[in-house]
Amino acid sequence: MTTQVIVLNGGSSSGKSGIVRCLQAVLPDPWLAAAIDSLVEAMPASLRASDAGIEFTAEGGVNIGSEFRALEAAWREGVAAMARAGARVIVDDVFLGGAASQERWRRALAGLDVLWVGVRCEGTVAAGREIARGDRAQGMAASQAELVHRGVAYDLEVDTTHTESLDCARAIAARTG
Numbered sequence: 001m002t003t004q005v006i007v008l009n010g011g012s013s014s015g016k017s018g019i020v021r022c023l024q025a026v027l028p029d030p031w032l033a034a035a036i037d038s039l040v041e042a043m044p045a046s047l048r049a050s051d052a053g054i055e056f057t058a059e060g061g062v063n064i065g066s067e068f069r070a071l072e073a074a075w076r077e078g079v080a081a082m083a084r085a086g087a088r089v090i091v092d093d094v095f096l097g098g099a100a101s102q103e104r105w106r107r108a109l110a111g112l113d114v115l116w117v118g119v120r121c122e123g124t125v126a127a128g129r130e131i132a133r134g135d136r137a138q139g140m141a142a143s144q145a146e147l148v149h150r151g152v153a154y155d156l157e158v159d160t161t162h163t164e165s166l167d168c169a170r171a172i173a174a175r176t177g
Helices: 016-026 036-042 066-084 099-108 123-133 140-147 165-173
Strands: 005-009 031-035 054-056 062-064 088-093 114-120 156-159
Touching: 005 016, 005 066, 005 099, 016 031, 016 088, 016 165, 031 036, 031 066, 036 066, 036 088, 066 088, 066 099, 088 099, 099 114, 114 165, 123 140, 156 165
Parallel strands: 005 088, 005 114, 031 088, 114 156
Antiparallel strands: 054 062
């Protein structure tokens, strides 16, 4: 079976978005990108700073509320529907709940051929990228570097600490049937 969905999981500033762009360039067929950041940006401003939505703390923490969870579930089902309709999709996500987050994706993507990829990056390197980006609360990258991988099973892991996005993308592309 040919891979229909590639799920990239890694902490903030680990390099997932760069890998997605490189994958879109190196894979022979067109692949859509579905990023959790795009979901957050698509939400009304009132949900990007509320108990019911998603809150980013000054220390880099992330608090998730019930309204966010409901919209996130709908988003996952929408991504799965696109793949079932024939689109190839690369998911860029942050599994704040570790294995529980992966299980929610597994249920949504049931019956599809999925390649699970862990995107690792040393916390200090990710923290440096976070500062350079300037659009994230400092501390988020370091706090998520290991947290998002707890209990998650992967088909492949890449590490962007010392490896460029293009090389990571080529390794991932080699695993897509």
